[in-house]
Amino acid sequence: MPRILVIEDEERTAREIVDALKAEGYAVDLRADGPAGLAAARGGHYDAITLDRLLPGLDGLTLLADLRREGVTTPVLVVSALDGVDDKVRGLRAGGDDYLTKPFALAELVARVMALARRRADKPAGTLLQAGPLVMDLMNRRATRGARDLDLTPREFRLLEYFVRNAEQTLTRSMLYQAVWEYSFDPGTNVIDVHIGRLRRKVDWDNEDPMIRTVRGGGWRLHAPD
Template identity: 40%
Template sequence: MKVLIVEDDLDTAEFIKRGLEQHGEVVHHVATAQQGMLLVSSNEFDVVIFDRLLPNMDGIDAVRILRSSNVTTPIIMLTALSETSDRVSGLDAGADDYLVKPFDFSELYARLKALTRRTPLKQEALCLCVGDLTLERTARRVTRAGLTLELNQKEYQILEYLMLNPGQLVTKTMLLEKVWGFNFDPKTSLVQTHVSRLRNKVDKPFSIELIKTIRGCGYIISDHD
């Protein structure tokens, strides 16, 4: 994966760069919006991390200009502004995701992976499979090893999102945003409770555990260890 970082704060840029390089990704860093826009237009990057507050230019304007000139590279915005309305305006401008500083590196990486994996084909796939677990999206039916599983609405939505990103970390915040549509963090174990109930149905009766908990980070669905 080739990642471009547009970030004027060198500490943050270095933090992201080191993390990505440890995962074997190719990283390029520039500090101004102008340089960033020039490089994004070349279309050689798989994903762009764009800071919201850059010298001379608001990241939102940069993204808007890029999108209006038909650049389709996935963009994730970073910001110190944490308000819902900021998030909404970032997404409206054409960013694919929006992450508030400070963040865990694992959170950023999970989101980058989700963005680069989500090809149009995958988004519209009618049937999702992980190991012997199958999710039919039109019928909203989930089966494992031929047995139908009874899931409630939230459990179904969580499983669907996990299966859209197989083998990838899905964080608690990502689930809150995608499944509940929350832009705030309810303090309790809302996500944990639902995932644990989901695991009771999906994994408990079977020998192989598909949904794995990454402590303090989130969940991965995968049929190999």
């Protein structure tokens, strides 16, 4: 049975979310503050997490950033009353996989959680991807270029995986937003440029032949030499 962790301090909202998810057949655990939520999420045993942004004891985005730094890749739906574009971008940049603003329809929340849990279940285990000297071990979350390990954040790993899967193809800004950030819109920020800049510094190190290349007016592509 799929397991969902709900981290929500507002009692009525928490009860409604838990009941709606249980009605769909999920096993649901509830934590009502930041520290308890972080402790439960650290094990990585859940198929998805719903995370309130404003929590007692530990802010939701701080909790999320801590999880991602520790390598926990469980999909997270950030739930917040803050509905500005900047607020959504901060939630996603902290490591969120989706963002839902309050008030929300329970049916929409359940559908989003189901999509996140299904995506996690559909990920192939033990898959190795390679493009030229780049090798990615998806199960162990490890990436190397030649003999050099790449120290990637979860978002950088996901971005590089998309590049490797589409090596030598031009990837537009819109494609990256949809595939890596799962936006259906352009938030009008430089979040992609920032992440690609950081990824380049890790992949194309020192005097190595650059692999991540800018396509003028079009986007970016991963050059995979033989």
